[in-house]
Amino acid sequence: MKKIILSSVALALSAGVALADGHAKTIRMGTEGAYPPYNFLNDAGEVDGYEREMGDEMCKRAELTCEWVTNEWDSIIPNLTSGNYDTIIAGMSITDERDEVIDFTQNYIPPASSAYMAKSADADLTGGVIAAQTSTIQAGYVAESGATLLEFATYDDTVAAVMSGEADAVFADKDALVPTVEASGGELVFAGDDVPLGGGVGMGLRESDTELKEKFNAAITSMKEDGTINAAIVKWFGEDAKVFE
Amino acid sequence: MFEYCVDPPSLEGLVWLSCYLTTGKHMAFYGAFGTVLLLLAITAPTALAFGFGGAMAARARLAPLRWFGKGYIAIVRGVPDIAFFLFFVIALDQGIEYLRHRWKCPEWDEPIRQGSDFLVCQAAKMPLGNSAQWVHEAYGFSLAVLTFAIVFGAFAANVLFGAMQAVPRAQIETAEAYGMSPRQTFWRITVPQMWVYALPGLSNLWMVLIKATPLLFLLGVEDIVYWARDLGSAKTPRFTDYPHGDWRVYYFLVLLIFYLAFTRVSEVVLDRVMARLTLGQATTAGEAQRKGA
Numbered sequence: 001m002k003k004i005i006l007s008s009v010a011l012a013l014s015a016g017v018a019l020a021d022g023h024a025k026t027i028r029m030g031t032e033g034a035y036p037p038y039n040f041l042n043d044a045g046e047v048d049g050y051e052r053e054m055g056d057e058m059c060k061r062a063e064l065t066c067e068w069v070t071n072e073w074d075s076i077i078p079n080l081t082s083g084n085y086d087t088i089i090a091g092m093s094i095t096d097e098r099d100e101v102i103d104f105t106q107n108y109i110p111p112a113s114s115a116y117m118a119k120s121a122d123a124d125l126t127g128g129v130i131a132a133q134t135s136t137i138q139a140g141y142v143a144e145s146g147a148t149l150l151e152f153a154t155y156d157d158t159v160a161a162v163m164s165g166e167a168d169a170v171f172a173d174k175d176a177l178v179p180t181v182e183a184s185g186g187e188l189v190f191a192g193d194d195v196p197l198g199g200g201v202g203m204g205l206r207e208s209d210t211e212l213k214e215k216f217n218a219a220i221t222s223m224k225e226d227g228t229i230n231a232a233i234v235k236w237f238g239e240d241a242k243v244f245e
Numbered sequence: 246m247f248e249y250c251v252d253p254p255s256l257e258g259l260v261w262l263s264c265y266l267t268t269g270k271h272m273a274f275y276g277a278f279g280t281v282l283l284l285l286a287i288t289a290p291t292a293l294a295f296g297f298g299g300a301m302a303a304r305a306r307l308a309p310l311r312w313f314g315k316g317y318i319a320i321v322r323g324v325p326d327i328a329f330f331l332f333f334v335i336a337l338d339q340g341i342e343y344l345r346h347r348w349k350c351p352e353w354d355e356p357i358r359q360g361s362d363f364l365v366c367q368a369a370k371m372p373l374g375n376s377a378q379w380v381h382e383a384y385g386f387s388l389a390v391l392t393f394a395i396v397f398g399a400f401a402a403n404v405l406f407g408a409m410q411a412v413p414r415a416q417i418e419t420a421e422a423y424g425m426s427p428r429q430t431f432w433r434i435t436v437p438q439m440w441v442y443a444l445p446g447l448s449n450l451w452m453v454l455i456k457a458t459p460l461l462f463l464l465g466v467e468d469i470v471y472w473a474r475d476l477g478s479a480k481t482p483r484f485t486d487y488p489h490g491d492w493r494v495y496y497f498l499v500l501l502i503f504y505l506a507f508t509r510v511s512e513v514v515l516d517r518v519m520a521r522l523t524l525g526q527a528t529t530a531g532e533a534q535r536k537g538a
Contacts, residue, residue: 025373034475036481036484037483040484041270041475043268043270043485043486045272048484067378069378069381070467071465072462078335079465081361082335083342083364084465102361154474154478156478157478160478163479179481179484180481182481182483183481183482183483183488207359207360207361208362208364
């Protein structure tokens, strides 16, 4: 037994050394995996969605080796700055508050609307209880709107809160809400007007990683120019989604 | 998984269920049960070792060692688990990387802390940036084991410390009368007899440890609670071949049954261990056993 342990430790160590000598580092892409169609885990348990497709394409164009990891939304920024992964690609809107802590690439989804989803179209959006995901721009907006904010760790939990009657409505990215409304068979509907929020969705990076940021910016620019991004937006978010001009 | 699962929307009833329950995601869910059991299998003996060391240190005659032992018990027991888990893992991870950084990259002249970023050179990363995903997972898992061991070790140390003090003074005195050194008395008299006093406390800890495993998710290890939450949440047909409503309650029911069954088995085993340890002891239970035999 001791021998097995020793030899496996030796093996692990030598493998580590061999790898260290090898090629450039792998870029670890941090995502949430619970926000379809942006990012989610498919039936095989792998990260899938618009951001998976775009992220892989960006890595290919920037000639980087990438690997996907999931992390809870709540701690996604601290784990980036402490170096557990190298990028955040999780439907994160570019805002001034976040920009003070981390850096963003240019947006790969144009500034889009957020919307309210409720069981009836005349739900009380200004005085009622509104569910939103923690630390999102939507949560910040609800807090200032005068409604009672009910925060949840995941998007799924916010929808469940409306279904159970705990909250009057959910406030989230419209692109995320559309599939939920469609699948509910009329039980859930959009309420009130759409609200334009944020500066679009970009990839989050550590402020010190300027080189990586330039590489991804170049990749995104080329993907915007040849229409790859617009095609993928239509594919994942539908014909009505906002595309780059 | 099965050949007939090619077109899930056309399936119904049990056939559909058999396909649904064998998706890659469900396999990861089943695998997570193994992760939890493995964590317990490694953590329990490690925590016991930490506890034993802590209790010995707290009883030491050498003052600094005694302060260390008492300090360990007092500090870790006093800090909420969740705060300790969040703080300690980040601190440990950054501490390891900082030391490796000093050792491997002495020529590095940029500051390690830049604003909120923690930066070390690539060679000092733990695990290395180009390591395979399983290395990252194994590293996260080891951090989890170590953190669990330290937290539960402190509680175990307190239990064992009390158990060592509970060994009847007459037994120690007899050993001294036979001319045993303190070391001999400790290993031959105190340790074999203390377990019967320690076991109720330790079995409590074991039960708490079993139920504390969902904290794994805080440490980035994908455990059964993480998968149950993800699998149970409502799925729309656009993103899965197996759409369903909010099934979290069923998944959490499975977890509930798992934990209940597991703690029940533990109780049975611990009762047997207790009966074995009581044998021939100068306690009420030991006396009752002697009379019953």
